Amino acid sequence: MSTSEPTYQSKHPPFAVTVDLVVLALRPVESADRAGRLGLDVVLIERGEAPHLGALALPGGFVHVDEDLEAAAYRELEEETGLRPSDVRLAQLGAYGSPGRDPRMRTVSVAWLAFGRVDRTPHAGSDARAAHWLPADRLPADLAFDHAKILHDAVAQARTQVQDVRVAASFLPPVFTLSQLRRVYEAVWGLELDAPNFQRRILALTGGAAGDQRPLLRTEADGIVDTTTSRRSKHVLKLNPRAHDLPTQSCRFDLPR
Template sequence: MSEYPPFAVTVDLVVLTIRADGLAVLLVRRGVPPHEGAWALPGGFVRLDEDLPRAAERELAEETGLTGAATHLEQLGTYGTPHRDPRGRVVTVAYLALLPDLPAPIAGTDAAGAEWLPVARVRKLAFDHDRILADGLERARAKLEYSPLATAFCPPEFTVAQLRAVYETVWETRLDPRNFHRKVTGTPGFLVPVGRATEGERGRPAQVFRRGPATALHPPMLRPTTDR
């Protein structure tokens, strides 16, 4: 008999997008015990023949119908508190995925439903998913300060106003349009003009950009300390 007790590995996903009603997270309604009927993050057990990122992509597709959709997928953290799962000793590796607005997901496998829910309306989740979601939200908010991650919420080509709306939604604050425009267009490698304009705020032409080659923002886009 082995001196090491058996345990399982799962992946869970914090999938964020921006919809008309604000920052939203993808949740599934559990169709089987434990926590049957409760909302949870999409995820599941890792198979013996797959690595962790592949398991995350598979679970996202199986439980929601979203395939190859995430424009950003990164490992968020590992959670292994004893008794976090009543089925046994289960360690989960959480991933953070960000993507532009998409249609309603389609539930599959053991999920009874799948929906985008506004982050502000999320209450109690199954397992320790409240903690994982909170960590994912803080990771996304912090990374907007020092990386071009906000563009993952945008279409391939976007205006500064659309980018500012991402920052305002994720940070839950208002930003001065002129100061924001000056900062993002003055940060080396953040944005690249595509050479055309579209109708912007108040009907004025707005220059269109795409994400630039920068992987870090210098100087960073610091979050306001208080709402404006």
């Protein structure tokens, strides 16, 4: 009796599964006229092989036949950018499977999104020539594959999720100022907010004790210097330790109309 593994035939043509990674972070804008401002940046690689040789693309690649999707996403992230699982936490954004999206063969990609405090500089590896932080709102439309569409969806998702002040605070150090928080919203939403109105609305989400049912707490931090203004701030905040237990509606700061 033969002990060889059985082979299977199917009337369905084979196709591949890939992962694409959108890593967003807030980083200082390198512009003299926008000193102190933050911009929304994304990690992009320069492809080192065909198709789209030399084009900018999201990090990503093929899922191994015996590999979990999330494991593949973190593996590709580290191989192509040098960023590690300890640097970012990925969450599924969506699936993309338009016929012809990859000229090599029929592929379906599971896209992943991460955003928050990411301080490390990416380093290219694997089949990437280079890896860079680049402004998410000033990229060429001809990214490789359908990556412009994936990036557009990821930024839209980030803009929706940041309406939860707990998510906005994830871009900042554990203790932050009101101005720093406003810069987060301005960078993600791509607009300038009225400072007095922002202060009034955010302070309404701020309590004074850990048992408070509001997501932010005022904290004692005399002399803290606001990195966006280089001035001492009287409004120093931190996340309430109980913030994750609060209902989403009580943590919302909505986009001004």
